Amino acid sequence: MWQFMGHSRARTLLSRSLEAGQLSHAYLFVGPPHVGKLTLALDLARAVNCQADRVPCGECAACRRIAEGNHSDVKIIGREEQHKVITISQVREMDNDASLPPFEGRCKVFIFDGAELLSQDAANRLLKTLEEPPSNVLIILLTSREKDVLPTIISRCQRVELPPLPIDVVRETLTERYMIDDEKAELLARVSGGCLGWAIQATQDGGLLEERDRRLNALAGLVHAGLLERFTYAAELANRFSKSREDVEELLSLWIQWWRDLLILKCGQSGPVTNVDRLSVLSGQADTLSTEQIVGFIRRLQDARKYLEQNANPRLVFEVLMLNMPQEKPS
């Protein structure tokens, strides 16, 4: 049984290739964080090593060992703690490993978790392996930042896109598989933006929703704040960005969701709102802002995201954003 939910196109493509014995030697799974890229990669690793007729069975020794992370032919390669990138020595080690026959299974599987993290040297070395792939080796690259992956690497892999899941699928999975009550499942499904992995993690780790609450409170407060407070916040964001790009990108997505909700309410609808647990604060803000202000700031947020991708000075980007954030008029 495939653990991977939804994405029927991706799963159908891989199942058909498996049945026809025509799997590519290298895949690139592209999709937002927590959408299920690693789950699908592990499904594929189980499918090529499964001992049953209908693969992946999920029950044979190979499937179980892969699920437990104990199969000696399936390796996940990511950034090591002491480095910012996946290094050439990690790729060299994989090359040596790949040149030996599988130890206990039929196929060696190397999963690169974060293809955008490959250093230039590491990517060039991997390119050689992708050009002359050893037999019985499957390489799966995962990325949520395809634009940061070397184009020559992308061209050597079969690309599989994993878009966010429909909100309904996330909600039903949470209620049916994880026994989450309807109200919480609805909130998590909407906030997850269709990334099931995040929603599942949030059911087990209350800290994720608490962190979201903190961020939304800060955001809601900024609309009333003066320039000094906003600039202090911009400096804080720039500092955080230097430590974790992903963290600040997530925050910007949260902001875009918030302002999109304001626009939806301004248009007199409430159905597709993401932050369903904040309807009263959102409605209050929507009443005091004009549609032009909301649309204008959504554009500013999208610009900010684009400038950060182009490596603009983060402090300047956040300061401009703060300058342009509409000020809520006292009602």
Ligand SMILES: [Zn+2]
């Ligand atoms: Zn199996």
